[in-house]
Amino acid sequence: MRNSLGFELYPGKRLPAVCRDGVKRSAVITGQADTFFSIPAAVQVTVGGKRRTVAGHIYMDMENVRRFAAYSYMANAALIPWTSHKPRLARIALRLIKATAYGRGAPGYIWDYASDHAAALAGGCRNYYGTSEWAQGGFAARAVLKRLPADLLPRLAVYFDKLSALYRLHDPIDGVIRSNRWPSPPPPPPPLA
Numbered sequence: 001m002r003n004s005l006g007f008e009l010y011p012g013k014r015l016p017a018v019c020r021d022g023v024k025r026s027a028v029i030t031g032q033a034d035t036f037f038s039i040p041a042a043v044q045v046t047v048g049g050k051r052r053t054v055a056g057h058i059y060m061d062m063e064n065v066r067r068f069a070a071y072s073y074m075a076n077a078a079l080i081p082w083t084s085h086k087p088r089l090a091r092i093a094l095r096l097i098k099a100t101a102y103g104r105g106a107p108g109y110i111w112d113y114a115s116d117h118a119a120a121l122a123g124g125c126r127n128y129y130g131t132s133e134w135a136q137g138g139f140a141a142r143a144v145l146k147r148l149p150a151d152l153l154p155r156l157a158v159y160f161d162k163l164s165a166l167y168r169l170h171d172p173i174d175g176v177i178r179s180n181r182w183p184s185p186p187p188p189p190p191p192l193a
Contacts, residue, residue: 017068021081099140115167122160129153
């Protein structure tokens with residue numbers, strides 16, 4: 001749509017633009033372009049329950065995606081964070097651990113060692129990534145796994161592998177602590193005669 005003078009990008013027009021935190025916001029063109037590459041614009045963000053306006057400009061990047069860049073010298077530029085929000089891997093892992101606290105889908109089964117539990121979760125993530133099935137994990141684990149993006153599952157499997165190796169260092173199996181840093185306690189002294 002063009003305005004009465006025939007311009008497509010005119011002040012007051014709203015365009016969707018991706019901000020530096022990865023969120024697509026509606027940018028309003030605020031003035032005539034001073035260069036060919038950028039158009040002055042503003043977006044609104046909600047901070048503390050109040051709407052704030054962030055000034056900047058929109059441009060097209062190399063992949064032909066419309067982006068919004070905030071002017072760093074303006075007052076509200078810090079209201080848009082530099083990184084996109086992604087859930088932390090540990091928080092997702094905790095959800096999966098809680099879903100499989102009673103192992104193998106049976107409510108009466110409790111894991112003997114934390115390292116076995118973490119190793120089973122690593123294998124389950126790999127299995128679900130390859131086949132979209134993990135029957136041994138139980139219903140609650142599959143409910144967590146099906147909501148996760150597919151590219152996160154290999155990272156989650158590596159996380160559980162590392163967690164399993166860490167637990168294996170400190171799990172007492174057969175009375176032996178498998179750690180070079182903390183040797184097993186010395187035997188008790190012989191009884192006095």
